[in-house]
Amino acid sequence: MKTLVVGAGAVGGFVGGRLLQAGREVDFLVRPARAERLRQRGLRIVEGDRSEVIEATTVTADVLKDPYDLVLLAVKADALPAAVEDVAPAVSPDTVLVPFLNGMAHLDTLTEHFGDRVLGGVLKIGTILDDNGDIRQLVPGGQLEVGELDGDRTARVDAVADTLAIPGFTVTVVSDIVDRMWRKWVMIATVGAVTSLARGTIGDVAAVTDGAEFAAATLDEAAAVAAAARHGLGEAAHTELRNLVTASGFPMTSSLSRDLAAGRPTEVENVLGDLILRGRAAGIPVPRLEAAALTLRVHGLRQAAEHPR
Known part of the structure; x- marks a missing residue:
């Protein structure tokens, strides 16, 4: 699935970076300043003394126009309203959106704008963004649960799970995602x-x-x-x-x-x-x-x- 990761911080950068390393087709929707930082330093994931530099393709909202199969939303809550507007050109009737935000209020915002294109997601990782804009991995791997909000098992949620099933990640489709x-x-x-x-x-x-x-x-x-x-x-x-x-x-x-x-x-x-x-x-x-x-x-x-x- 052609994937757009909205945000390239501690969550989006880590998940998107690992997807890129696993051969997935991934772009990052970021602000111009973050895009410039990634152009200068690359997307860096640091674990202990080991630093990996990943070449990442970035897009900014002003040039986003083509639809994606999968959109992963990984922004802070206060950035969600702007992200919803920014990502709209990338969302077609067949696009699936999976949010990785804290709390539950974001589901109302996303379903209001994108309806049943939205799935539920739970991501468990240990990462932080340091002062250089690099992602520091505090614990190995990650766990991810996805599911339809109504509990159905569908072909699209299986396709999302297949896309996200990469080395180091445990991915599970669940019927009780909410x-x-x-x-x-x-x-x-x-x-x-x-x-x-x-x-x-x-x-x-x-x-x-x-x-x-x-x-x-x-x-x-x-x-x-x-x-x-x-x-x-x-x-x-x-x-x-x-x-x-x-x-x-x-x-x-x-x-x-x-x-x-x-x-x-x-x-x-x-x-x-x-x-x-x-x-x-x-x-x-x-x-x-x-x-x-x-x-x-x-x-x-x-x-x-x-x-x-």
Whole structure:
């Protein structure tokens, strides 16, 4: 499938780069500044002491005109509205779109614009973008789940899975993709809230008095919101996540806490803010999530004041 990756950051650059290495036909839709950086340095994936330079084809919105078979959306939530407009010329009636964004609000935006062309996707990788614009891989490989939003098994979702099935990636077609997207949301909201408030790792939190209990209670808040939305985790998944967020010695952080520590803007609204609003609408108290959101919003206010656009 001819594939367009929207964004070439820590997520889009990593997935698209690995697809290119596996012989897939891939272009990157990026802003002019990112296109220039990629022309100068190439798309670089760094793992430990090993650096790979991948030749990437970039396009900018002003020249995009031909349709693609598959569009992978890998942008931050605040960039989604512009990305939707930019990518429209690449979307034909037969195009399939798979988003790799945090939270769930993006599905409403995408289905409003592109209807049933949109699939659900859950991506699990460990990558960050460093100050040089290079992608640093923190853990090997990746896991990817895709599925039709209505749960059907279709030829197009199988074709997408075949395209994404490359060395190092585990790709699974699932019938409950929306439930799994909610499960990931609960996980990243919990880890993000806990590690942002603690300014430390999950293991750091578990090592202090009442830390594991705080993390478990934060998980219970997020899981209760999912259950109210009829996407409850189930006992096995809840136990698995509880074990993860209370794990002693576990060096896990989140993009929220890493961005906070680095002085960058965070995705507080689509990871925590939206979840809090849904909890309030359902009458579910979420004080720990609210405390974390307050912390990140104050950080965002300071960042906006120090770095006005």
